[in-house]
Amino acid sequence: MIVVFVLGGLAVLALLAGVHRYLWRRLVRDVSAPGGWYRRTGTVLAFVLPLTSLGALIGGRDLPLAAERWVAWPGYMWLALLLYLTFALLVGEAVRPLLRRAVNRRPAPAMAEPAVAANSGEPAPDDPAAPHEPGAIPTATATGPTTPAVAVDTTRRQFVARTVAVAAATAAVGTVGYGTYGVLRGPRLKNVTVPLAKLPARADGYRIAVVSDIHLGPILGRSHTRRIVDTINGARPDLVAIVGDLVDGTVSDLGPAAEPLAQLRARDGSYFVTGNHEYYSGAAPWVDFVRELGVHPLENARVELSGFDLAGVNDITGADHHAAPDYGRALGDRDRTRAAVLLAHQPVMIHEAVKHGVDLQLSGHTHGGQLWPGNYIAELANPTVAGLDRYGDTQLYVTRGAGAWGPPVRVGAPSDITIVKLVSLRA
Numbered sequence: 001m002i003v004v005f006v007l008g009g010l011a012v013l014a015l016l017a018g019v020h021r022y023l024w025r026r027l028v029r030d031v032s033a034p035g036g037w038y039r040r041t042g043t044v045l046a047f048v049l050p051l052t053s054l055g056a057l058i059g060g061r062d063l064p065l066a067a068e069r070w071v072a073w074p075g076y077m078w079l080a081l082l083l084y085l086t087f088a089l090l091v092g093e094a095v096r097p098l099l100r101r102a103v104n105r106r107p108a109p110a111m112a113e114p115a116v117a118a119n120s121g122e123p124a125p126d127d128p129a130a131p132h133e134p135g136a137i138p139t140a141t142a143t144g145p146t147t148p149a150v151a152v153d154t155t156r157r158q159f160v161a162r163t164v165a166v167a168a169a170t171a172a173v174g175t176v177g178y179g180t181y182g183v184l185r186g187p188r189l190k191n192v193t194v195p196l197a198k199l200p201a202r203a204d205g206y207r208i209a210v211v212s213d214i215h216l217g218p219i220l221g222r223s224h225t226r227r228i229v230d231t232i233n234g235a236r237p238d239l240v241a242i243v244g245d246l247v248d249g250t251v252s253d254l255g256p257a258a259e260p261l262a263q264l265r266a267r268d269g270s271y272f273v274t275g276n277h278e279y280y281s282g283a284a285p286w287v288d289f290v291r292e293l294g295v296h297p298l299e300n301a302r303v304e305l306s307g308f309d310l311a312g313v314n315d316i317t318g319a320d321h322h323a324a325p326d327y328g329r330a331l332g333d334r335d336r337t338r339a340a341v342l343l344a345h346q347p348v349m350i351h352e353a354v355k356h357g358v359d360l361q362l363s364g365h366t367h368g369g370q371l372w373p374g375n376y377i378a379e380l381a382n383p384t385v386a387g388l389d390r391y392g393d394t395q396l397y398v399t400r401g402a403g404a405w406g407p408p409v410r411v412g413a414p415s416d417i418t419i420v421k422l423v424s425l426r427a
Helices: 002-027 037-062 065-104 148-185 222-235 251-263 276-281 283-292 316-321 327-331 347-355 374-381
Strands: 188-196 206-211 239-243 270-273 295-297 301-305 308-312 339-343 360-363 387-391 394-398 416-424
Touching (some): 002 037, 002 065, 002 148, 222 416, 239 360, 276 316, 283 295, 301 327, 327 347, 347 360, 347 387
Parallel strands (some): 188 416, 308 339, 339 360, 360 394
Antiparallel strands (some): 206 416, 301 308, 387 394
């Protein structure tokens, strides 16, 4: 197992090294002259930026939170830029021959007047601009080996390289900038209607605010939590469900960032289940802390509400921390004539929900892919990446989440808080 992990890590490092070399060639070497400030700066950044990203990924948590922010921002942002710079430059590879062909059709710039031999009115015999016989190849002179044709070709190549580089950088920076704005602005409300056959008429129209994957950490902090709380309270839901991955860090570091959750307002209260990141951060202290904030943890537990049962199970990562999900404890002895809504962080837990007769499972975890084309990768590990699906008699709703992990950037998967409206077929 360790050997596989090491080999996988080496493969990732080799890939990162190869991608950075490719970017250096296209964005630095091809567009600049050797020895210039741009070439020197670009070469230094080609080494520094990947080290910063590795530091953010594997070494940040060993630092105090204030110091971690200085590593996290540039390290994670570069990862997002790296992705879209690479895509844009690969598109540029297809455009490059067409652009070069168009540039080559333009006439070459006029050359300087040839030197004139003294008292003769004829070009100097060793002048590189002197006329040659048809088909003759210009030769090197005492002034250097570069011919006008070579100089023109070099200029054109550099013009094409610079045009592609600027276009790729503009596209990547614009994409990442807009994706960052979407995260820092805060999630938007999304409304979904879910009919439940067992829901009694008196519970028709019941509204659950589903929020997941807030990911409080060195980048998203207290102000992000405040935006989420204000958005939820403005919607006036009957119940709030926090479906895991609230934090990326310890209570001592991030407790103040989570404190605004105490201001959540809903008629039937707020509930919380753990996600995989809680177990990376110390789940037990966080469960105790959210309870102090007035949010009710559902650790393999169930509460009976007017019209349906609300259950919650630990994330499957809890199995490695003596806190595995226990569906029997949460759902085993309930009255199956009542509708059941299950809070479970990962969509893959739907299969157990179907076995236990759950009517609706509410999940997060996927971020909707977060960074396109991440949605295609997420589809390989999750039965549903985002939205509402049905599995047998059980429906599954997956929110894209309210925050972001790693780069505070979302592309093609905007963050959301979903108001799930339960509709009774008996109404």
